[in-house]
Amino acid sequence: MTGKDVPGLHEAQDAIPPGTRVNVTFLGNEDLEMRVAAAQAVKEAGFVPVPHISARRLASQAQLEEFLDRLQQVGATEHVFAVGGDPATPEGPYDSSFDVIRSGVLQKYGVREVSIAGYPEGHPDIPTDVLWEHLENKAASLAEQGLGAVILTQFAFDTDPVTTWIRDVRERGIDATIRIGTPGPAGIKRLLNFARRFGIGANAMIVKKYGFSLTNLMGTAGPDRFVTELADLLAADPSSGDVKLHMYAFGGLRATAEWARDYRHRVSA
Numbered sequence: 425m426t427g428k429d430v431p432g433l434h435e436a437q438d439a440i441p442p443g444t445r446v447n448v449t450f451l452g453n454e455d456l457e458m459r460v461a462a463a464q465a466v467k468e469a470g471f472v473p474v475p476h477i478s479a480r481r482l483a484s485q486a487q488l489e490e491f492l493d494r495l496q497q498v499g500a501t502e503h504v505f506a507v508g509g510d511p512a513t514p515e516g517p518y519d520s521s522f523d524v525i526r527s528g529v530l531q532k533y534g535v536r537e538v539s540i541a542g543y544p545e546g547h548p549d550i551p552t553d554v555l556w557e558h559l560e561n562k563a564a565s566l567a568e569q570g571l572g573a574v575i576l577t578q579f580a581f582d583t584d585p586v587t588t589w590i591r592d593v594r595e596r597g598i599d600a601t602i603r604i605g606t607p608g609p610a611g612i613k614r615l616l617n618f619a620r621r622f623g624i625g626a627n628a629m630i631v632k633k634y635g636f637s638l639t640n641l642m643g644t645a646g647p648d649r650f651v652t653e654l655a656d657l658l659a660a661d662p663s664s665g666d667v668k669l670h671m672y673a674f675g676g677l678r679a680t681a682e683w684a685r686d687y688r689h690r691v692s693a
Contacts, residue, residue, distance in 0.1 A: 425677060426451055427458030430465045436678035439685055442470045447505055447576075447670075450478035456491060463500035473500040474539060478509030479518035485529065487516065492533035504530065505539035505576060506562075522558060526565050537572035542602065544577055544589035556596070563598045572600075579605035579672050583653045590664050603670035604654065608680030609646035615674060646683050652691075
């Protein structure tokens with residue numbers, strides 16, 4: 425959710441299980457008050473806030489500490505997501521999320537677990553070998569500092585690169601929980617636009633495999649087929665380790681929560 429989504433959170437509250445992690449983004453067009461208010465709303469609703477720390481958007485260490493201090497005051501610093509962020513040029517001393525992680529600042533404000541980004545289909549602006557180097561360095565640094573780690577990935581439409589990437593992560597000795605990004609139900613045109621923006625594979629074959637209809641871009645698609653296939657593949661490969669989902673609520677928090685609830689009912693019936 426974003427800072428603007430607090431009303432949507434309240435609307436979806438009864439459809440989200442207590443204790444669910446809810447990420448709170450760090451957008452350039454939102455301020456400190458909006459980010460903290462959103463994290464507080466998540467906490468007060470009975471969920472676990474995971475506020476984002478966008479490294480390249482931070483102008484100084486003082487700004488980072490102010491953010492963490494305010495989050496700690498509302499009980500929202502145990503879990504954070506450290507990400508590089510969009511600006512091509514850093515606004516301050518942090519060129520990457522690794523710089524924030526190794527700064528030693530996080531523990532001062534009660535951070536116990538840090539989510540870091542994973543890219544099963546690569547990144548449009550970062551070479552693959554650099555992505556692996558960064559992932560290994562961040563995982564190692566968190567372990568050295570006694571902090572928990574979660575790898576939270578970009579969203580995907582195709583299970584093949586996802587399962588290959590999971591195997592590669594485990595072969596590198598990284599045993600952190602992996603949360604595979606999955607779009608909740610949303611308009612097909614909207615999902616394809618997000619995919620293009622983030623460099624995610626969405627060719628005709630993948631689109632069909634996921635369940636899109638290119639002849640009906642006005643329709644809505646959910647991740648049923650993707651999630652079912654991924655679950656089956658992971659169940660057949662115990663070396664995958666602890667793998668969960670992270671739902672991107674492109675179609676709204678309530679629609680996403682209701683999809684997750686209904687899917688669980690279907691598979692357990």
